[in-house]
Amino acid sequence: MARIEIEKKVLSENEKIAARLRQQFSSSGVTVLNLVSSPGSGKTSLLERTLGALAEVIPMALVAGDVQTDNDAKRLEAAGGQIVRPIITGGACHLDAAMVEKSLTEIDLNQIRLLFIENVGNLVCPSSYDLGEDQKVVLISTTEGDDKPQKYPSMFRRSSTLVINKIDLLDYTDFSMESARSNALSINGKLSVHEVSCRTGTGLDGWYAWLTELVARKNPDPKHIEENHRL
Amino acid sequence: MARIEIEKKVLSENEKIAARLRQQFSSSGVTVLNLVSSPGSGKTSLLERTLGALAEVIPMALVAGDVQTDNDAKRLEAAGGQIVRPIITGGACHLDAAMVEKSLTEIDLNQIRLLFIENVGNLVCPSSYDLGEDQKVVLISTTEGDDKPQKYPSMFRRSSTLVINKIDLLDYTDFSMESARSNALSINGKLSVHEVSCRTGTGLDGWYAWLTELVARKNPDPKHIEENHRL
Numbered sequence: 329m330a331r332i333e334i335e336k337k338v339l340s341e342n343e344k345i346a347a348r349l350r351q352q353f354s355s356s357g358v359t360v361l362n363l364v365s366s367p368g369s370g371k372t373s374l375l376e377r378t379l380g381a382l383a384e385v386i387p388m389a390l391v392a393g394d395v396q397t398d399n400d401a402k403r404l405e406a407a408g409g410q411i412v413r414p415i416i417t418g419g420a421c422h423l424d425a426a427m428v429e430k431s432l433t434e435i436d437l438n439q440i441r442l443l444f445i446e447n448v449g450n451l452v453c454p455s456s457y458d459l460g461e462d463q464k465v466v467l468i469s470t471t472e473g474d475d476k477p478q479k480y481p482s483m484f485r486r487s488s489t490l491v492i493n494k495i496d497l498l499d500y501t502d503f504s505m506e507s508a509r510s511n512a513l514s515i516n517g518k519l520s521v522h523e524v525s526c527r528t529g530t531g532l533d534g535w536y537a538w539l540t541e542l543v544a545r546k547n548p549d550p551k552h553i554e555e556n557h558r559l
Numbered sequence: 560m561a562r563i564e565i566e567k568k569v570l571s572e573n574e575k576i577a578a579r580l581r582q583q584f585s586s587s588g589v590t591v592l593n594l595v596s597s598p599g600s601g602k603t604s605l606l607e608r609t610l611g612a613l614a615e616v617i618p619m620a621l622v623a624g625d626v627q628t629d630n631d632a633k634r635l636e637a638a639g640g641q642i643v644r645p646i647i648t649g650g651a652c653h654l655d656a657a658m659v660e661k662s663l664t665e666i667d668l669n670q671i672r673l674l675f676i677e678n679v680g681n682l683v684c685p686s687s688y689d690l691g692e693d694q695k696v697v698l699i700s701t702t703e704g705d706d707k708p709q710k711y712p713s714m715f716r717r718s719s720t721l722v723i724n725k726i727d728l729l730d731y732t733d734f735s736m737e738s739a740r741s742n743a744l745s746i747n748g749k750l751s752v753h754e755v756s757c758r759t760g761t762g763l764d765g766w767y768a769w770l771t772e773l774v775a776r777k778n779p780d781p782k783h784i785e786e787n788h789r790l
Contacts, residue, residue, distance in 0.1 A: 334565045366597045367682050367711060368703025395683060397709050419713065421652065421683035449710070450683055451598050452626060452652035471702035471725065472599025478628050479680070480598060482650065494702065500728055502758070527733070 338424075342457055345425035349432075349460025356437035357547030360445065362459050364483060365467035366476075367449030370493040372400045373526035374467065374535075375444055376407035381536050383408050386543055388442040391415060391431050393423040395448055404446075411435055422453040425460060442543050451476070455483040462546070463488035470494045470501050474508035477515045484515040489522070491535070496525040573688055576656035580663075580691025587668035588778030591676065593690050595714060596698035597707075598680030601724040603631045604757035605698065605766075606675055607638035612767050614639050617774055619673040622646060622662050624654040626679055635677075642666055653684040656691060673774050682707070686714040693777070694719035701725045701732050705739035708746045715746040720753070722766070727756040 353360050363371045375390060382388070389411035392400040401414035413431040415423060428445060437443075445461060447454045455464075466487040468476050471494055477484045484490070490512050498505065505523065512519055522538065524531035584591050594602045606621060613619070620642035623631040632645035644662040646654060659676060668674075676692060678685045686695075697718035699707050702725055708715045715721070721743050729736070736754065743750055753769065755762035 366599060366680070366703075367707055368597060368700075394710060396712050397706075399706055399710060419683075421681070448683065449597070450652070450681055452650075452679065452681055453684065469599075469702065471700065471728065472597075475628075475630055476598055479625060479630060481627050497702065497728060497731055500731055 339456065342425050345429055346458035346460040349425055349429055352437060353443070353460055353462070356440075358437050358440055358443050359543045359546045360443045360459075360461040362445045362447060362454075362461035362464045363467065364447045364451070364454045364464055364487065365449060365469075366451045366472060369449070369467040369469045369472065370526050371446050371449070371467055372403050374491065374493065374524070375404055375409075375446060377526050377529070377532055378444075378536070378539065379404065379407045379409050381532070382539065383410070386442050386540065387440045388444065389413070389435050389440045390444045390446065391423075391428060392446045393417060393427070393448050395419060395421070400446060411440065417448060421448060421450050422457050423447050423459060424457050428459045441547055442539070451480040451483050455480075455486050462542075465489045465491060467491045467493055468508070470497050470503040470505075470508075472503075474503050474505075474511060477508070477512040481515045484512055484519070487516070487519065489538075490519045491522045491524060493524055493526055495523050495530060496528045570687065573656045576660055577689035577691040580656055580660055583668060584674070584691055584693070587671075589668050589671055589674050590774045590777045591674045591690075591692040593676045593678060593685075593692035593695045594698065595678045595682070595685045595695055595718065596680060596700075597682045597703060600680070600698040600700045600703065601757050602677050602680070602698055603634050605722065605724065605755070606635055606640075606677060608757050608760070608763055609675075609767070609770065610635065610638045610640050612763070613770065614641070617673050617771065618671045619675065620644070620666050620671045621675045621677065622654075622659060623677045624648060624658070624679045626650060626652070631677060642671065648679060652679060652681050653688050654678050654690060655688050659690045672778055673770070682711040682714050686711075686717050693773075696720045696722060698722045698724055699739070701729050701734040701736075701739075703734075705734050705736075705742060708739070708743040712746045715743055715750070718747070718750065720769075721750045722753045722755060724755055724757055726754050726761060727759045 391413045393415045398414035404412045464487040622644045624646045629645035635643045695718040753766050
C-alpha cells in the first residue's frame with residue numbers, strides 16, 4: 329500500500345514537470361514525439377533514416393534514453409544528428425519528465441521544430457510516464473509476433489501512432505499484418521498505422537510525409553526559424 | 560529518496576519469499592528456470608517446442624506471466640502442457656516471488672521435476688526479482704540486434720544461460736553471431752550459449768540435451784516420481 333502511495337506521488341510529480349515541458353514545447357512551436365517499443369524493434373534505425381531524409385529541411389533535436397550505454401546517441405550523431413542528448417538512466421526502466429527537462433537545458437527550443445525522445449526499450453513501464461510530448465509513437469516489428477497490442481495494451485492505448493517495422497522480413501515469419509492491425513485497432517481505434525522497413529527503406533516516404541505535415545500543422549509559420557530551414 | 564527506501568523494502572520482502580521458494584524447490588528436487596526476454600523474442604515458442612519434445616520424459620509444470628492476457632498459458636496448454644498456471648500481473652512489469660508462490664498452491668512439487676517460469680516480456684525490470692529459481696535463462700533473437708547485452712547488462716549479468724533464437728533469419732538481418740556472443744560474454748563470462756530456431760527446430764536438440772542433464776543433475780534418483788516418468 330505504501331508503495332502504491334509513493335508511486336502515485338512520483339507520477340503526480342512527473343505530471344507537473346510534464347505540464348511545464350508541454351507549455352515550453354507549445355510556446356516554442358516544437359513538435360515532440362516520444363518513441364516507445366521493445367528493445368530491438370528499431371527506434372534508433374527509424375531515427376537514423378529520418379535524420380538522413382529530413383535533417384536538412386526540419387531542424388530537429390534528439391534525446392536518446394538508454395539504460396546503460398550511449399550507443400544510440402552515438403549512432404544518431406553518426407547519422408547526422410546535430411543536436412543529440414543521451415540520457416543514461418542508470419538502470420531505470422523508463423524516462424521521466426525530470427530527466428528530459430534536465431537534458432534540454434542546453435537546447436534552444438526556438439531553433440528547432442521537431443524533438444524526438446527515444447525512450448528506453450520497454451513495452452511496459454514507459455507507458456505511465458508523460459514526457460510533455462505531443463504523442464507517443466509505438467513501434468513493433470514483424471518478428472515479434474502480431475499479438476503484442478493485446479499483451480501490452482496500455483502502451484497501445486496511450487500511443488497515437490503505430491509504426492510496424494521490418495516488413496522486409498514478412499515472408500520469413502508467421503506475422504499477419506491483418507491480425508496486427510486489427511489487434512492494435514481493437515485496443516485503440518484512433519491509431520494511425522505506418523508499415524515500414526528501416527533496413528530497405530520501404531514505406532518510409534509515407535512516414536516522412538506524415539511527419540512533415542505534423543510539424544507544419546503545429547507551427548505553420550515559424551518566424552523564429554532561419555530562412556533556410558523553412559519547410 | 561522515499562521511493563528508493565520503499566523499493567528496497569519491496570525487494571527485501573521479495574528475497575524472503577524467494578528464499579522460501581528455493582527451499583521448497585530444493586527439497587522437492589525440482590529444477591526451476593526463470594525465462595526472461597524482450598516481448599517477442601520467443602519464450603513461449605521455446606516452451607512449446609520443449610513441451611513437444613520432453614513432456615513425456617520430464618514431468619514439468621509451467622507458470623506463464625503476462626501483463627494482461629493469458630494468451631501464453633493457452634498456447635502452452637495447447638502444446639501439451641499438463642500443468643500450466645497463468646499469472647496476469649494487471650499492469651506490473653515483472654513477476655515477483657509472491658505471485659509465483661501463490662500460483663504454486665495447487666501444484667504438487669513432488670510430482671514434477673522441472674518448473675518453467677515464463678516472465679513478463681521485459682529486458683529491464685525482471686532482472687531485479689529473484690523467484691527462487693535455479694537460474695535465469697535470457698533469450699534474445701537475431702532480429703533484435705547484437706548489442707542488447709551492453710544495453711541491458713543487468714539481465715545478462717544475472718542470467719546463467721543465453722538462448723539466441725531465430726537463427727533461421729540470420730541471412731536476412733545485420734546480426735553478427737560473433738558480436739552477440741562476445742558482447743554477452745564480456746558482460747558475463749560464465750553464460751552458456753545456445754543458438755536455436757524455434758520456428759525450424761535447428762539447434763533445439765542441444766537445448767533438450769542440456770535441459771535433460773540439468774534436471775538429472777539436480778535430482779539423479781527421483782524416488783517420488785512415478786516409474787513411467789523416470790528419466
